[in-house]
Amino acid sequence: MMKNDLLLQGCRSLAGEQIDIAITDGKISAIAPHLDVEAEIVIPIDGKLVSPPFVESHIHLDSALSAGEPRANQSGTLFEGIEIWAERKQNLTLTDVKERAIETLKQQASQGVLFVRTHADVSEPSLTALQALLEVREEVKDWITVQVVAFPQDGIYGKPENEALLEKALEMGADVVGGIPHYEFTREDGVRSVHRIFELAGKYNRLIDIHCDEIDDEQSRFLEVVAACAIRAGMNSKVTASHTTAFGSYNNAYAYKLMGLLQRSQINFIANPLINITLQGRTDTYPKRRGVTRVKELWQQGLNVSLGHDCVQDPWYSLGTGSMLDVAYMAAHVCQMTGMAEIDACYDMVTTQGSRTLQLDDYGIEIGKPANLIVLDAGDRFDAIRRRATVCYVISQGKLLAQTEVPQTKWRQ
Numbered sequence: 580m581m582k583n584d585l586l587l588q589g590c591r592s593l594a595g596e597q598i599d600i601a602i603t604d605g606k607i608s609a610i611a612p613h614l615d616v617e618a619e620i621v622i623p624i625d626g627k628l629v630s631p632p633f634v635e636s637h638i639h640l641d642s643a644l645s646a647g648e649p650r651a652n653q654s655g656t657l658f659e660g661i662e663i664w665a666e667r668k669q670n671l672t673l674t675d676v677k678e679r680a681i682e683t684l685k686q687q688a689s690q691g692v693l694f695v696r697t698h699a700d701v702s703e704p705s706l707t708a709l710q711a712l713l714e715v716r717e718e719v720k721d722w723i724t725v726q727v728v729a730f731p732q733d734g735i736y737g738k739p740e741n742e743a744l745l746e747k748a749l750e751m752g753a754d755v756v757g758g759i760p761h762y763e764f765t766r767e768d769g770v771r772s773v774h775r776i777f778e779l780a781g782k783y784n785r786l787i788d789i790h791c792d793e794i795d796d797e798q799s800r801f802l803e804v805v806a807a808c809a810i811r812a813g814m815n816s817k818v819t820a821s822h823t824t825a826f827g828s829y830n831n832a833y834a835y836k837l838m839g840l841l842q843r844s845q846i847n848f849i850a851n852p853l854i855n856i857t858l859q860g861r862t863d864t865y866p867k868r869r870g871v872t873r874v875k876e877l878w879q880q881g882l883n884v885s886l887g888h889d890c891v892q893d894p895w896y897s898l899g900t901g902s903m904l905d906v907a908y909m910a911a912h913v914c915q916m917t918g919m920a921e922i923d924a925c926y927d928m929v930t931t932q933g934s935r936t937l938q939l940d941d942y943g944i945e946i947g948k949p950a951n952l953i954v955l956d957a958g959d960r961f962d963a964i965r966r967r968a969t970v971c972y973v974i975s976q977g978k979l980l981a982q983t984e985v986p987q988t989k990w991r992q
């Protein structure tokens with residue numbers, strides 16, 4: 580009889596079934612209510628929840644762990660964050676970026692994240708952030724999968740050299756083309772930038788993920804341009820609109836028309852509720868806007884929505900731990916996704932829906948797929964989010980990568 584490398588006994592699946600899982604040569608070799616097989620390592624799971632790993636679909640690893648350098652963000656706005664980062668990025672070195680990125684990836688992986696899409700700022704002439712994150716992508720690939728977005732933070736047309744830097748980033752091997760149309764000087768530049776992004780994605784055969792309408796201005800309407808380009812280019816689910824916070828401020832008549840276009844486009848959406856609940860609404864008095872896109876309505880329409888952390892301790896957000904359960908928890912609150920099915924949907928947005936945004940093949944717990952899975956100290960998705968449960972085991976490519984004990988309180992009285 581073939582001996583398995585790992586056997587997980589007595590797992591609870593997301594569907595609530597009791598299952599054993601066997602792993603051989605990095606792949607899931609068997610799943611059944613009870614497996615009578617031998618294995619090098621047998622782990623008793625005791626009815627804990629087994630889940631596909633978390634997917635971080637939107638983070639900036641180049642700025643992670645740099646909060647306070649050279650100064651803190653006093654206004655709490657996106658714009659002051661961009662100014663502070665413009666100063667900090669003068670001093671980037673490969674080692675500086677790689678150390679902070681790998682430290683963040685370790686924090687993420689220890690909490691069950693095994694797939695990450697990171698933005699790399701490419702509006703800086705040495706392309707140090709990009710080079711560093713491309714090197715990191717290779718160095719960590721045996722335990723975590725990283726996609727790199729070439730992200731022109733200062734706008735494609737903000738400086739004459741920026742457009743060429745974006746293209747150079749794709750030649751160097753960035754997986755995804757990014758953009759920031761709402762930050763370009765004019766509406767026309769913003770529209771032109773979206774067209775340029777689609778041209779480049781076509782030329783280099785890359786995915787697209789645009790920071791789109793991350794502003795409270797209800798007149799910021801680049802999402803319609805992105806959706807129209809996606810339809811015309813036939814790129815559909817290869818395209819992602821990140822943030823789209825202005826969608827939360829559009830009038831309902833326009834939102835209704837837009838929703839039809841989005842349906843046709845079948846693009847993906849990423850909301851970053853931790854950061855946008857703090858960045859947006861800063862120019863409001865009261866009532867203050869929530870600063871997130873229409874997550875619930877997009878989800879109700881059957882469109883693909885995933886959630887990101889965006890930042891871990893950087894000029895835009897000094898908090899953050901990398902936990903995707905924190906992200907899902909905040910989404911449940913800010914997006915008022917508090918019904919039972921809605922809370923489960925928030926969990927799916929940091930797992931399966933994220934895998935769709937990243938266009939991952941081979942994601943999920945099925946026989947024959949790579950053995951990437953996590954075990955949570957929870958009974959179901961609701962329980963995992965409510966308690967932001969400990970991720971006890973992280974199994975990456977068939978190997979036990981990280982193990983965390985569940986904290987225990989001892990009553991002394």
Ligand code: 17E
Pocket residue numbers: 639657732759790793854889890895
């Ligand atoms: N840059 C940007 O344009 N928007 C953000 N939310 C972050 C960086 C974190």
Ligand code: FE2
Pocket residue numbers: 637639698790821889
């Ligand atoms: Fe972002």
